[in-house]
Amino acid sequence: MIVAIGLGTLFLLLAIGTPVGFAMAAAGALGLWLVGGMSMLTGILQTAPLSTVSAYELITIPMFLLMAELVLLSGVADDLFKATAAWMGRVRGGLAMATALAGAGFGAICGTSTASAATLSATSLPAMLRQGYEPAMAGGVVAISGTLAMLIPPSVALVIYGLLAEVNIGALLIGGVIPGILVMLTIMATVYTLVLLDPSRAPPARPVSWREKFAWLRVVGPMVLLFGSVTGVIYTGFATPTEASALGAAGALAIAAWYGRVTPPALLRVLRRSAHGTCMIVMILLGAHIFGYFFTLTQVTHNLVAFVGGLEVSRWVIMALILCGYIVLGMFMDQIAILVLTVPIVLPLVKSLGFDPLWFGIVKIVTAEVGMITPPVGLNCFVVARYSGRPVQEIFRGSLPHFIAHIIIITILVAFPDLVLWLPRTMMAN
Amino acid sequence: MPTLSRLLARIESVFDWLAAAAMLMIMTVVVCDTILRYAFNSPLSWAYDLISIYLVAGVFFFSLAGTYSAGAHVNVDILQKTLPPKAVGVTEVVTASVGLVVFALIAEAGTRRTIDAFVSGDVLSGAIGWPTWPAQALVPLGCGLLALRLALVLVGRLLNLATGREIVRFGRPQGHEGMGFE
Amino acid sequence: EPIKLRVADSFPSGHYLVKLIIQPWMAEVTRRTDNAVTFDHYPGQQLGKAADMLALTQNEVADIGYIAPAYVSDKMVTSEVAMLPGAFATSCQGTRAYLEVARNGVVGTEDYAPNRIRLLLAIALPQYQILTIKAPVLDEPDVKGVKLRSTGGAQDLTLRTIGATPVRMAAPETYEALSRGTLDGVLFPLDSVIAYDVQKLLKYSTANGRFGSFIVAYSIGDKAWKRLPAAVQTVMMQVADEINASACAAVERQDAEIRQKLKDAGIQFTAMPDAFEKRVTEKLQDVAAQWAKTLDGRGKKGSQALAEFSAAVQR
Numbered sequence: 070m071i072v073a074i075g076l077g078t079l080f081l082l083l084a085i086g087t088p089v090g091f092a093m094a095a096a097g098a099l100g101l102w103l104v105g106g107m108s109m110l111t112g113i114l115q116t117a118p119l120s121t122v123s124a125y126e127l128i129t130i131p132m133f134l135l136m137a138e139l140v141l142l143s144g145v146a147d148d149l150f151k152a153t154a155a156w157m158g159r160v161r162g163g164l165a166m167a168t169a170l171a172g173a174g175f176g177a178i179c180g181t182s183t184a185s186a187a188t189l190s191a192t193s194l195p196a197m198l199r200q201g202y203e204p205a206m207a208g209g210v211v212a213i214s215g216t217l218a219m220l221i222p223p224s225v226a227l228v229i230y231g232l233l234a235e236v237n238i239g240a241l242l243i244g245g246v247i248p249g250i251l252v253m254l255t256i257m258a259t260v261y262t263l264v265l266l267d268p269s270r271a272p273p274a275r276p277v278s279w280r281e282k283f284a285w286l287r288v289v290g291p292m293v294l295l296f297g298s299v300t301g302v303i304y305t306g307f308a309t310p311t312e313a314s315a316l317g318a319a320g321a322l323a324i325a326a327w328y329g330r331v332t333p334p335a336l337l338r339v340l341r342r343s344a345h346g347t348c349m350i351v352m353i354l355l356g357a358h359i360f361g362y363f364f365t366l367t368q369v370t371h372n373l374v375a376f377v378g379g380l381e382v383s384r385w386v387i388m389a390l391i392l393c394g395y396i397v398l399g400m401f402m403d404q405i406a407i408l409v410l411t412v413p414i415v416l417p418l419v420k421s422l423g424f425d426p427l428w429f430g431i432v433k434i435v436t437a438e439v440g441m442i443t444p445p446v447g448l449n450c451f452v453v454a455r456y457s458g459r460p461v462q463e464i465f466r467g468s469l470p471h472f473i474a475h476i477i478i479i480t481i482l483v484a485f486p487d488l489v490l491w492l493p494r495t496m497m498a499n
Numbered sequence: 500m501p502t503l504s505r506l507l508a509r510i511e512s513v514f515d516w517l518a519a520a521a522m523l524m525i526m527t528v529v530v531c532d533t534i535l536r537y538a539f540n541s542p543l544s545w546a547y548d549l550i551s552i553y554l555v556a557g558v559f560f561f562s563l564a565g566t567y568s569a570g571a572h573v574n575v576d577i578l579q580k581t582l583p584p585k586a587v588g589v590t591e592v593v594t595a596s597v598g599l600v601v602f603a604l605i606a607e608a609g610t611r612r613t614i615d616a617f618v619s620g621d622v623l624s625g626a627i628g629w630p631t632w633p634a635q636a637l638v639p640l641g642c643g644l645l646a647l648r649l650a651l652v653l654v655g656r657l658l659n660l661a662t663g664r665e666i667v668r669f670g671r672p673q674g675h676e677g678m679g680f681e
Numbered sequence: 682e683p684i685k686l687r688v689a690d691s692f693p694s695g696h697y698l699v700k701l702i703i704q705p706w707m708a709e710v711t712r713r714t715d716n717a718v719t720f721d722h723y724p725g726q727q728l729g730k731a732a733d734m735l736a737l738t739q740n741e742v743a744d745i746g747y748i749a750p751a752y753v754s755d756k757m758v759t760s761e762v763a764m765l766p767g768a769f770a771t772s773c774q775g776t777r778a779y780l781e782v783a784r785n786g787v788v789g790t791e792d793y794a795p796n797r798i799r800l801l802l803a804i805a806l807p808q809y810q811i812l813t814i815k816a817p818v819l820d821e822p823d824v825k826g827v828k829l830r831s832t833g834g835a836q837d838l839t840l841r842t843i844g845a846t847p848v849r850m851a852a853p854e855t856y857e858a859l860s861r862g863t864l865d866g867v868l869f870p871l872d873s874v875i876a877y878d879v880q881k882l883l884k885y886s887t888a889n890g891r892f893g894s895f896i897v898a899y900s901i902g903d904k905a906w907k908r909l910p911a912a913v914q915t916v917m918m919q920v921a922d923e924i925n926a927s928a929c930a931a932v933e934r935q936d937a938e939i940r941q942k943l944k945d946a947g948i949q950f951t952a953m954p955d956a957f958e959k960r961v962t963e964k965l966q967d968v969a970a971q972w973a974k975t976l977d978g979r980g981k982k983g984s985q986a987l988a989e990f991s992a993a994v995q996r
């Protein structure tokens with residue numbers, strides 16, 4: 070009964086638009102009060118807030134957010150798309166494929182998919198529309214390419230999963246590389262298929278001279294610096310993921326300064342925005358902690374794991390149900406909130422079924438990518454709509470083929486876990 | 500009340516500044532620590548404690564109220580978008596009330612803990628005996644300011660609902676240019 | 682009428698210390714009270730991090746908590762006396778001495794009484810050793826400037842005193858840091874080497890180092906204690922005393938097993954040569970003296986704790 074009251078309060082508050090972190094904290098507080106009275110409630114409220122934030126590993130979140138903001142400020146991303154577009158040349162649908170490539174490239178230097186979608190909306194979307202691409206297809210490919218940033222390291226979402234699941238964050242980030250490339254290729258293949266079905270969706274491009282192609286290689290410098298200062302240092306072991314996040318932010322600051330974009334007001338704006346982002350995420354973590362204590366004391370997680378563990382069904386059926394559940398949740402909810410709310414409950418189950426938590430994290434993030442482009446809450450589609458001034462329904466429509474392609478890629482990752490696990494293993498071995 | 504609101508906004512802006520400064524310090528200290536460890540084999544012995552005891556907490560608690568006022572605490576607003584203004588007002592009253600209760604309780608518990616740590620002069624053992632009260636003081640500071648802000652919003656929303664007029668103006672709750680942080 | 686108590690700790694469930702200490706204690710108390718007293722056990726930080734256990738027990742979120750003094754060094758200052766380098770030789774010696782000063786001595790009046798908790802079970806872990814990758818620790822130059830992971834507190838001081846460079850980092854990052862040369866080694870209790878799965882990366886360990894220890898302790902909140910019938914209190918203390926006496930021996934046996942496991946994993950245990958060990962011991966005595974002086978300076982009873990604990994070790 071108490072569990073039902075706590076859960077009911079949570080869903081009610083979420084539904085009326087209470088900030089996710091506040092809703093979890095309030096519902097959890099009510100539940101704790103019902104379970105153990107005022108003494109227990111104050112006991113938790115006295116310890117949880119400070120102990121949630123007193124963790125060194127947590128700085129990865131503000132540093133990756135700061136890095137993303139600084140990369141946006143520097144403007145390197147604009148050039149990145151122009152370079153990939155020049156090199157894709159006159160391939161049919163080349164600009165859309167270049168968008169996927171630029172999305173992966175930008176994903177390799179930026180940890181948030183919304184920042185990536187915003188950048189691509191400002192550069193690749195106008196270019197495609199100018200050339201006469203079907204607007205829905207152009208918007209869809211931008212929205213989905215943006216999500217690559219949460220899979221390819223650096224990634225705020227992966228860090229949050231790593232913190233929650235207590236999985237080695239370095240290995241987890243490296244584990245996103247191969248699936249990231251696979252997803253990028255899938256996006257390109259989807260574009261190719263769409264253009265094959267209806268060539269009018271993508272008019273041919275003008276030829277680009279070799280001289281121009283090589284001129285665009287100037288973006289390689291900052292790219293290599295940033296990719297090297299995060300993923301490179303993690304893979305080679307120069308620094309821990311925590312240190313790498315600060316090195317990445319510093320590298321992005323250096324590049325923004327090099328391009329002359331760092332003014333005191335701009336820097337303050339960037340710092341404040343990333344502080345607000347950090348605060349938003351940590352507030353959700355804190356709310357989840359408070360709610361989590363309530364769940365623990367009522368032994369919900371324990372009973373759920375025991376119940377599902379006792380079911381006479383294949384573990385693959387349960388995994389399929391979990392992933393479908395994530396895709397449905399992703400339609401309505403914020404991805405960070407989903408991670409924080411579900412991982413503490415789902416992970417013990419996943420482990421008890423014998424699945425690798427690192428592998429599960431990557432697959433979970435690929436379902437999160439799907440959530441970023443599904444209506445009604447599909448953050449990347451909103452970002453693209455906002456930056457391009459196109460109607461959001463059009464972007465959702467253009468994203469549909471990528472949704473289908475993503476379901477296929479999730480199936481492949483479930484069938485062949487080594488696609489995820491191989492690279493982290495080589496890292497740990499050397 | 501507008502005066503009070505402006506005063507809170509000023510404090511929020513100062514706190515935002517402090518959070519930004521803490522961010523910049525984290526970046527600088529970690530980079531220096533890493534480089535010193537590699538180049539000179541002498542990492543900064545105080546970096547870990549400084550960051551994990553004070554700076555991360557500083558980023559969070561100093562920006563707590565500012566993040567709320569900027570509308571950057573993520574929420575699920577599909578239902579709200581379909582509601583008439585009056586119903587939105589009711590939902591905001593509920594949000595502000597539950598938020599007020601939770602953060603006031605946290606601020607109150609945090610105040611007692613801070614005073615206790617300050618009076619007994621608690622320091623963590625180690626080469627540098629870091630005092631614990633400044634970190635603990637961040638809890639009532641950040642949550643207290645947010646509670647005040649929520650109280651003000653609550654009063655304003657109730658006034659609007661009671662009179663049926665827009666006595667206190669609230670914009671539609673909105674995030675940073677509609678962007679998330681995923 | 683039946684009594685149900687919440688027990689919280691931060692060990693992963695199934696950890697050997699849980700099996701050696703709290704589980705047998707709970708089982709035996711339940712048995713001797715004919716199921717009148719039962720327990721809900723919340724392992725693995727389910728009710729909060731290690732550093733929160735004191736506050737959670739004080740606030741009765743948990744009735745009995747794993748309150749390791751090192752994690753609340755701001756609130757339990759004098760307990761560190763048992764964790765200083767060179768404080769004792771064997772686990773049983775350290776355990777007996779700590780129980781003595783925590784029940785009847787200055788640690789009890791300074792750390793336990795004011796925090797409104799009562800010590801039930803305590804174990805002093807075997808002394809920490811230095812484990813390295815490149816060379817065994819046989820002389821001063823072998824540790825000079827060597828980057829070793831430390832958990833802060835007196836260990837920082839210990840490492841700096843012998844000329845090494847203490848590096849703080851989050852425990853889960855230790856593996857990577859070692860595998861990439863970010864660290865040259867660790868100052869660890871030997872069981873942590875296995876817990877963090879770093880035995881493959883390390884090559885050498887000191888065999889006879891006394892570089893510090895750690896007190897594992899379960900305490901009950903005063904309020905919860907006072908609510909218990911006197912008969913139950915007596916049973917709880919009796920069982921606790923029995924387990925305190927037997928568990929330290931089991932921990933020592935466990936230590937021997939762990940050493941064998943580490944040897945099987947290819948780690949070479951080397952004893953420090955006598956002359957070098959003597960110099961190290963002298964330097965580490967300074968660490969203890971300095972610790973006591975710093976505490977005295979802050980108005981805490983550092984020297985008294987050191988004197989009482991040393992006397993208890995001798996007994």
Ligand code: NA
Binds near residue numbers: 178179221223
């Ligand atoms: Na990324």
Ligand code: NA
Binds near residue numbers: 399439442444446447
């Ligand atoms: Na969605």
